[in-house]
Amino acid sequence: MNKELIINSTPTEVEIALLENSKLVELHYQKTNTNFTVGDIFLGKIRKLMPGLNAAFVDIGHKKDAFLHYTDLGPKLRSLVKYTAGSVNGSIKTADLDNFDYEPEIIKTGKINQVLDKKETILVQILKEPISTKGPRLSCEINIPGRYLVFTPFSNVVAVSKKIANSEERNRLKMLVESIRPKNIGLIVRTAAEGKKVIDLHEDLKTMMSKWKQVHQQLNSAKPPMKLLSELDKASSILRDILNDDFNKIVVNDKELYNNIKDYLAKASPDKIKIVKFHKSTRPVFDDNGVSKQIKSSFGKTATMSSGAYLVIEHTEAMHVIDVNSGHKMSSSNQQNAALAVNRESAEEIARQLRLRDIGGLIIIDFIDMKNAEHRKELLKVMRDAMKRDRAQHTILPLSKFGLMQITRQRVRPEVKINTAEACLSCRGTGKVNASILLTDEIERDLEYIIQSRPHSKISLEVHPYIYAYLRNGWKSVQVQWYLKYWKWVKLNQSNDFQLADYRFFDGKNDEIRLT
Numbered sequence: 428m429n430k431e432l433i434i435n436s437t438p439t440e441v442e443i444a445l446l447e448n449s450k451l452v453e454l455h456y457q458k459t460n461t462n463f464t465v466g467d468i469f470l471g472k473i474r475k476l477m478p479g480l481n482a483a484f485v486d487i488g489h490k491k492d493a494f495l496h497y498t499d500l501g502p503k504l505r506s507l508v509k510y511t512a513g514s515v516n517g518s519i520k521t522a523d524l525d526n527f528d529y530e531p532e533i534i535k536t537g538k539i540n541q542v543l544d545k546k547e548t549i550l551v552q553i554l555k556e557p558i559s560t561k562g563p564r565l566s567c568e569i570n571i572p573g574r575y576l577v578f579t580p581f582s583n584v585v586a587v588s589k590k591i592a593n594s595e596e597r598n599r600l601k602m603l604v605e606s607i608r609p610k611n612i613g614l615i616v617r618t619a620a621e622g623k624k625v626i627d628l629h630e631d632l633k634t635m636m637s638k639w640k641q642v643h644q645q646l647n648s649a650k651p652p653m654k655l656l657s658e659l660d661k662a663s664s665i666l667r668d669i670l671n672d673d674f675n676k677i678v679v680n681d682k683e684l685y686n687n688i689k690d691y692l693a694k695a696s697p698d699k700i701k702i703v704k705f706h707k708s709t710r711p712v713f714d715d716n717g718v719s720k721q722i723k724s725s726f727g728k729t730a731t732m733s734s735g736a737y738l739v740i741e742h743t744e745a746m747h748v749i750d751v752n753s754g755h756k757m758s759s760s761n762q763q764n765a766a767l768a769v770n771r772e773s774a775e776e777i778a779r780q781l782r783l784r785d786i787g788g789l790i791i792i793d794f795i796d797m798k799n800a801e802h803r804k805e806l807l808k809v810m811r812d813a814m815k816r817d818r819a820q821h822t823i824l825p826l827s828k829f830g831l832m833q834i835t836r837q838r839v840r841p842e843v844k845i846n847t848a849e850a851c852l853s854c855r856g857t858g859k860v861n862a863s864i865l866l867t868d869e870i871e872r873d874l875e876y877i878i879q880s881r882p883h884s885k886i887s888l889e890v891h892p893y894i895y896a897y898l899r900n901g902w903k904s905v906q907v908q909w910y911l912k913y914w915k916w917v918k919l920n921q922s923n924d925f926q927l928a929d930y931r932f933f934d935g936k937n938d939e940i941r942l943t
Contacts, residue, residue, distance in 0.1 A: 430674045432665070433716045434688075436681030443665060444718045447816070449636035451721040452782050455665065464657070465553050466664070468569060469641060470511070473547045474649040476540050483539055484562075485551060488652035490673045491562030497539045499554060501568035503581040504542055505530035510581070511550045516647035522636075522643035524580060524611035548651050550642075552738020554839070571656070574667055575620035575628055576604070578635035582613025587857045590618040603628055609636070619670070670696060678708040678716060724865050725783055732776050736769045737870055740780065746789040749777060753795060766795040771809050778813035782783050787819070796830050807832075866894065866928055867905060875943055877932055878913050885935035894930070897923035 428447055435442040445453035457464075465564040471485040474492050484492035496823030499508070506529050519527075535540050543549070555564035585604050589595045600616045603625045608614050620628060638656055645655045666677075666688070679685045685705045694699050713719045724731070731737040735754040740747065751773045753765070757855040777792060798802055803826050810832065811823055820837040827833070870888070877886060890898070896906045898919055910916050932940040 429676075429822075431676040431678070432674070432716050432872045433712060434677070434679040434681070434684060435712050436679065436684050440897040441681075441684070442713070444713065444716075444722075445665070446716075446718070449717070450779070451718060451725060452816075454722070454783055455459070466572065467553045467654060469551050469553070470515075470646065470649050470651045470655055471549055471551050471565070472652045473543055473545055473549060474715075476543065476545055478538060478540050478914070481539050483543055485549065485565055487551065487553075487563065487565070488654070489557060489562050491557065491560070492525065493551070493553075493563040493565045494561065495549075495551065495565040495567070497537065497542075499564070499566040499568065500533065500539075501540065501699065502532040502535075503529070504533050504567055506548055506571070506581045506687050507567055508547075511548065511646065514643050515548065515649055517647060519643075522640040523609070525609065527611055529581070529611075550646075550655075558838075570615075572617075572636050572667070573631040573635045574670075575617055575623055575631045576635065577615035577617060578632070578639065579613035579615065580639065581611065583611065584613040585616070588618045588620075589619050591616070593621075596621060600628075607632055648895050666691060667695065674699065675702060677703045678706050680711060681701070681935055682714040712786040720865075724868075725780070730776060730780055731869075732772055732871075734772055735876065736771065736772060738773060738776060738780065742851070747786050748790055749790065749792045751792065751794045757919075763797065763799055763802065766797050767805065770794045770797065770802075770806050773909070774806060774810040775813050778810070781814075781834075781836060782817050782819075785819075785838065787836050789835040790836060792832040792834065794830060794832060795825075809836075818906065866930075870930055871909070871930065874909065874917065875913070876942065877940055878915055881934070881940070885918075886940070887920060887933045887937075888930060889920040889922050889925070889933065890930045891927050892921045892927040893927060894925060896918055 429449070431446040431449070433444040433446065435444075439458065443453075443455040443457075445455075469487040471487040471493065473483050473495075474486050475484045477483065480496070481495060482496040485495050506527070507887045509564055510527065511531055512521060546938070549567065549667055550569065551567055552567040552569050556564040557563050566864050569580055585601055585608060587600055590681045591597050591600070598621075600620055604614050604616055607625065607629050614745065616631070631821040642655045649655070669854075670692075679688060680706065685703065689700055689703050692703065706715065708715055711719070728741070729739055737752050737754055739752065741750075743750075751770060753769045771796065780786070781790065794806065797806070807823070807825050814821055814823060814834075817836075822835045824833045827884070834917075843908075870890075872888070874888070877884075887900075906917060906919060934940055
């Protein structure tokens with residue numbers, strides 16, 4: 428699989444597009460002035476305890492107090508509070524935990540007001556960014572992610588990513604990490620560590636230890652609210668999490684960001700520096716790399732697939748609902764096999780849409796009904812395989828008796844929403860149509876279906892004059908390209924009565940060819 432990262436930097440934000448086999452799968456935005464990113468570590472002060480919610484509201488400098496639930500405190504809370512207080516007042520003079528004495532763990536079923544006090548100073552990490560009217564969500568289980576390891580203080584646990592399936596490799600990595608692990612520090616081995624040597628892991632550990640020392644130094648005489656450690660910029664953090672041998676291109680249009688990425692790769696993966704390209708063209712970087720068109724086609728209420736099948740995506744307060752429709756092109760020769768084919772294609776597209784829009788929470792999918800039990804099992808497998816590339820935690824349940832599939836997916840940032848409507852050229856902006864750059868794709872899909880179903884019929888196409896001019900423009904016009912592709916000449920007619928997105932096909936007797 429080929430992966431590409433296309434980065435568009437503007438004065439106010441950075442847009443990052445991740446493509447897999449030239450298909451857009453993730454879209455990230457980061458405001459250049461944002462102060463609250465998942466993974467940032469803060470020294471906060473408890474504003475209010477809410478025993479009814481079993482949670483606390485913490486001031487970390489955001490306009491809305493951050494939310495800290497009891498379940499996110501972690502069993503080592505008392506040790507964390509002791510370390511924080513000692514670092515602030517100067518009694519703990521080193522970041523090393525070799526001689527640190529643990530406090531008793533808190534119980535899982537305890538109450539927030541039994542372990543925390545109002546106005547208490549506490550070390551916290553952002554678990555979820557502010558979403559809508561809610562402030563950030565916090566955790567006291569501090570961790571510092573690296574390229575190959577995750578550093579977890581106040582723990583002695585060594586864990587290995589479940590995505591590393593080979594048991595011998597898991598044991599090898601666990602032994603290596605145990606040999607370099609400092610006392611009272613836990614380490615989680617990431618998937619990227621597979622096949623790496625001890626020197627690579629040790630360098631990664633040293634980098635994380637220096638960040639932990641930075642936190643300790645800033646705690647000395649610190650007054651809340653205060654940011655102690657900031658996550659990497661979005662581009663570097665994405666590279667840290669997903670960079671592997673599949674990456675073959677990184678394109679960026681900002682010189683400073685270009686240099687930052689090269690510096691990061693020089694340390695993390697020197698052999699990958701050559702794939703970083705600086706975008707010099709006057710055309711926007713997203714347009715030059717085909718991202719803009721994919722954004723237009725992928726967002727909105729309806730998502731159409733190459734076969735003509737489409738998804739309808741609806742959002743409610745409680746859940747997200749996705750309906751699978753076969754369109755008018757589904758073969759009726761074997762209805763069950765045709766339904767399976769559409770459902771398989773839809774499962775791949777749904778997995779992409781969930782990643783692309785970062786849809787989280789409860790998701791209900793209404794696939795096309797299938798009576799065959801083997802087909803239902805196969806669809807579940809396809810869905811789970813398609814979701815394996817999703818870094819967000821998720822759970823997929825088998826189809827219910829009603830033919831519905833339920834998915835829960837972790838959400839740590841606001842859902843990506845993009846308006847795909849644009850001013851209609853034919854009515855001077857008084858109405859809205861779907862993005863016009865996609866109209867020719869839609870026309871060609873219908874033309875291909877007509878040619879397949881009526882191979883000997885003459886075909887004419889009537890469109891708005893604006894589209895007519897576009898289809899006939901140039902020596903190798905779209906009309907000529909259709910002829911070379913299908914060996915069928917499509918006669919073009921124009922009508923001033925048509926709206927911009929209207930089009931109709933006619934046969935040799937001038938009868939309209941209806942597709943529904």
